[in-house]
Amino acid sequence: MKIRDIVLIGSGNLATNLAIALTEAGKNIVCVYSRTLGNAELLAEKCNARFTNRLEDVPTTADLYVIAINDGMIKEVVDKISNYSGIIVHTSGSIPISVFPNSLKQFGVFYPLMMFSKKNIVPFTDIPICLEANDNSTLETLTELASSISNNVSEISSEKRKILHLAAIFACNFTNLNYAIAEDILKSNQLSFNLIKPLIKETAEKIQHNSPSEVQTGPAFREDYDVMHHQLEMLNAMPEYQQMYELLSNIILSIKHKND
Amino acid sequence: MKIRDIVLIGSGNLATNLAIALTEAGKNIVCVYSRTLGNAELLAEKCNARFTNRLEDVPTTADLYVIAINDGMIKEVVDKISNYSGIIVHTSGSIPISVFPNSLKQFGVFYPLMMFSKKNIVPFTDIPICLEANDNSTLETLTELASSISNNVSEISSEKRKILHLAAIFACNFTNLNYAIAEDILKSNQLSFNLIKPLIKETAEKIQHNSPSEVQTGPAFREDYDVMHHQLEMLNAMPEYQQMYELLSNIILSIKHKND
Numbered sequence: 393m394k395i396r397d398i399v400l401i402g403s404g405n406l407a408t409n410l411a412i413a414l415t416e417a418g419k420n421i422v423c424v425y426s427r428t429l430g431n432a433e434l435l436a437e438k439c440n441a442r443f444t445n446r447l448e449d450v451p452t453t454a455d456l457y458v459i460a461i462n463d464g465m466i467k468e469v470v471d472k473i474s475n476y477s478g479i480i481v482h483t484s485g486s487i488p489i490s491v492f493p494n495s496l497k498q499f500g501v502f503y504p505l506m507m508f509s510k511k512n513i514v515p516f517t518d519i520p521i522c523l524e525a526n527d528n529s530t531l532e533t534l535t536e537l538a539s540s541i542s543n544n545v546s547e548i549s550s551e552k553r554k555i556l557h558l559a560a561i562f563a564c565n566f567t568n569l570n571y572a573i574a575e576d577i578l579k580s581n582q583l584s585f586n587l588i589k590p591l592i593k594e595t596a597e598k599i600q601h602n603s604p605s606e607v608q609t610g611p612a613f614r615e616d617y618d619v620m621h622h623q624l625e626m627l628n629a630m631p632e633y634q635q636m637y638e639l640l641s642n643i644i645l646s647i648k649h650k651n652d
Numbered sequence: 653m654k655i656r657d658i659v660l661i662g663s664g665n666l667a668t669n670l671a672i673a674l675t676e677a678g679k680n681i682v683c684v685y686s687r688t689l690g691n692a693e694l695l696a697e698k699c700n701a702r703f704t705n706r707l708e709d710v711p712t713t714a715d716l717y718v719i720a721i722n723d724g725m726i727k728e729v730v731d732k733i734s735n736y737s738g739i740i741v742h743t744s745g746s747i748p749i750s751v752f753p754n755s756l757k758q759f760g761v762f763y764p765l766m767m768f769s770k771k772n773i774v775p776f777t778d779i780p781i782c783l784e785a786n787d788n789s790t791l792e793t794l795t796e797l798a799s800s801i802s803n804n805v806s807e808i809s810s811e812k813r814k815i816l817h818l819a820a821i822f823a824c825n826f827t828n829l830n831y832a833i834a835e836d837i838l839k840s841n842q843l844s845f846n847l848i849k850p851l852i853k854e855t856a857e858k859i860q861h862n863s864p865s866e867v868q869t870g871p872a873f874r875e876d877y878d879v880m881h882h883q884l885e886m887l888n889a890m891p892e893y894q895q896m897y898e899l900l901s902n903i904i905l906s907i908k909h910k911n912d
Binding site for chain 1: 779834859867895
């Protein structure tokens with residue numbers, strides 16, 4: 393089966409980026425649902441679709457229903473549309489496929505491993521799309537759809553998807569916290585965050601072709617206790633950052649000695 | 653005064669990248685010193701210079717002596733060459749300009765804010781170079797030299813340079829630790845680190861044009877305690893990562909509420 397008509401449930405960052413990518417790939421978004429009618433309308437305009445804020449009003453015979461909403465709301469929406477006829481997928485990293493009732497004929501997960509923003513629409517070409525489905529034929533259908541927007545499609549179980557999501561917290565959310573702390577330290581001292589942007593870029597660039605454990609640098613890795621002691625002192629007025637500096641330095645050391 | 657003849661003291665990652673950039677900009681590296689003769693030779697070949705492992709053998713009348721060695725060795729080298737005639741600079745983020753004795757006529761700091769590697773020679777064009785000098789004329793001379801390899805040159809005091817260096821620990825060293833932990837979590841579960849590379853790239857890309865504090869995402873930021881609780885449980889067998897997850901999530905929350 394080939395997917396043509398798609399109903400999009402959600403109008404947030406992921407929904408917006410996905411809808412635009414699918415539309416550009418020639419897929420037909422027939423309807424956008426959002427609890428907030430204005431948000432549904434905004435996104436529907438971008439993909440030439442109908443819009444609604446009532447689940448009862450979305451078409452009941454689309455080929456695919458994509459649920460791209462907060463994790464906590466997925467179960468409720470699934471239950472409300474479980475008698476509709478197409479494949480139903482959610483797009484969450486942390487919700488297992490078991491959120492779908494066994495009574496459903498075709499269901500799955502369509503998880504793009506990326507951080508999206510409405511303000512910044514990104515091309516899907518290199519974004520890993522992690523798929524899971526209740527049977528082979530559904531998996532095949534979803535694979536064909538995912539491959540129409542990305543070159544990086546793989547089947548990932550619910551268990552492994554949770555692991556991926558956890559790794560992403562470190563690689564993305566906690567990394568951004570580090571950027572935010574660097575910005576805070578610089579701004580508190582009348583220095584521009586711009587000064588450090590090339591270094592941030594290079595740090596992310598470097599691990600595209602190297603294992604991060606092999607390119608670790610810094611005073612903790614060099615076991616330069618003079619610098620560490622001095623930098624901890626500089627953080628006296630920022631006790632949370634100080635505690636973080638100490639813990640992360642210890643972890644760098646402990647990984648280093650494990651690899652010795 | 654315009655700098656022509658340069659003596660390079662050191663042959664590590666920074667020394668190598670700097671020597672190549674200066675040579676490409678038409679500067680004349682006359683001699684490379686390293687405690688390890690083989691290392692001095694390797695780098696000297698790249699910039700067509702003499703090499704030595706004896707400080708007594710470097711030319712005593714060069715225009716500039718660039719000390720690019722471990723922080724702990726700088727003072728000793730400065731003392732040994734303090735009667736030579738050119739400008740002496742070091743390249744360290746954490747050593748203040750006061751490491752130079754007042755008896756010296758011209759001295760300063762030439763600090764490129766980047767993480768270098770011999771394996772991966774990077775262009776200097778966008779690398780911020782932070783300068784400090786004992787007087788205006790020396791600062792002018794160093795500015796002209798720095799501007800011949802970078803478009804991003806500024807005067808930064810010793811105090812501010814220490815701040816920059818501290819911010820860089822968060823933005824670079826601790827960020828790389830996050831990448832290493834993500835890799836460890838993935839590999840321990842037979843998942844490829846490649847899956848998360850596009851996300852890492854986008855996370856670094858995003859803050860080139862946004863303030864990181866404004867693009868923070870994730871379960872801690874959303875105050876999604878279900879996901880956080882579950883992910884902490886997943887880290888039961890990795891107590892250091894668990895402790896880090898908890899601390900960093902708390903800091904994300906505390907920054908969020910401070911900005912509320």
